[in-house]
Amino acid sequence: MTEDNDTFASEFILLGFTNQDDLQVTCFILFLAVYVVTLIGNLGVIVLIRIDSCLHTPMYFFLSHLSLLDICYSSTIIPQTLLNFLVEKKVISFVRCAAQLFFFATCATTECYVLAAMAYDRYMAICNPLLYSVVMSQRLCVGMLAGSYLAGVISSIIHTVSIFRLPFCQSKRINHFFCDGPPLLAISCSGxxxxxxxxxxxxxxxxxxxxxxxxxxxxxxxxxxxRIRSMSGRHKAFSTCASHLVSIALYYGSSLFVYLHPGSRHSLKHDKVVSTLYSVAVPMLNPLIYSLRNTSMKNAMRKAKGRVLSFLSVRCSRSTERRGLPFHGKEG
Known part of the structure; x- marks a missing residue:
């Protein structure tokens, strides 16, 4: 307790998942693999949307920002978690803890509103196709996106300031793998x-x-x-909606479980497991759910693959000619 009281004002200790060395290594490898897949998948979505003119539509405009949010989301949490798997003293400073909560809450809230904007885009495209190009203008899309980020920042400021103005005098040990709201409230010594x-x-x-x-x-x-008569068209639309709803159910369901269930049944150990769904798993799965099942994205990937192979083929042939093997020239 002496050590806790002396250093409390400047740092917290994240207890993480386990103290067993063999499990720490396993968790490190697992989280690192998830982080790499998350970065590659979401960066790939952003690059494809930028380079393919066929994807310069409102749907993919929102999708690129969803991928950006997932990258920021994961990068706010996972690098610190990976570091804690390798070090004995899992310390995070007071300022870094507050910053982590702020950026995490900003990305999480903004993502909710971006998902809602994407749902509205699909509603207009399918239910009002004749008005789609008029209603979903660039001005409206930018406005909806700006409103999403603004809502995220305002909500996060209120969230972070409300929690960090509380006194933390009982313990500095956070029973979680990152600075989230419920475990921080659990160690406050005031009401x-x-x-x-x-x-x-x-x-x-x-x-x-x-x-x-x-x-x-x-x-x-x-x-x-x-009302679509074509069975193939109906199946395709149902499949797309089902994929979106699965992602939304995972993200929203786990968030509601952590933040809104009654305090008397509050279990931080269960919350740590549930939190991995919306903070670690969903950002990794979103590129698969929203992109790889999408025909336009698949076509863009095939075109990008063809460009890369063509580029590599040209470079390889030029390199071979410089070495003189083989050289096809005129005889004599």
Missing amino acids: THIIEAMVSAMVGFNVLSTTVFILVSYLSVLSSVL
Whole structure:
């Protein structure tokens, strides 16, 4: 306790998942693999959308920013987690902890509103195709995106300031693998009921309002899809909607479980496991769910692959000619 009290004002200790050395190595390898796949997948989506003119539409505009948010999301949490798997003293400074919570909450909230914007885009494209190009203008898309980021920043400021203005005098040991709201509230020595209610209300509003908007949009989409006579077209549309809803269910369901379930049944150990879904797994799965099942993205990937192979072939032939093997010239 002496050490905790002396150093409390400047740092916290993240307890993470386990203290066993063999499990630490296993977790490090697993999280590193997930992080690499997340970066490659989401960067690949962003690059494909930028280089392929066929993907310069509102849907892929929002998708590129969803990928950017997933990269920021993962980069806020996983590098610190990887470091903690390798060091004995899993310390994070007070300022870095506050910054981690701020950027994590910003990305999480912004992603909710970007997902809602994507659902509205699909609603307009399928239910009102004649008005789609008029309604989904560049101005509206940029405005919706700017509103999403603004909502994320404002919500995150309230979230972070509310929690870090509390006194932490009982312990500096955070029973989690990153600085999240519930485990920080658990180590505060003052009454946290008001702050918990405020954070739950804010998170609940962001998540529930966007969830209702998404569900209403997709119900309208499904109603339109049911009127499609072509079975192949209907199956394709149902498959796309199902993939989106699976991702949304994982992301929103785990977030609601951590932030909105009653305090009397609050289990930080269970929260750590559930948190890996929306903070680690979903950013890795989104490129697969939103891109690899999409025909336009597959075509863009094939074209990009063809360009790369053509470029490598030209470079290889030029390199071979410089070495003189083989040389096809005129005799004599």
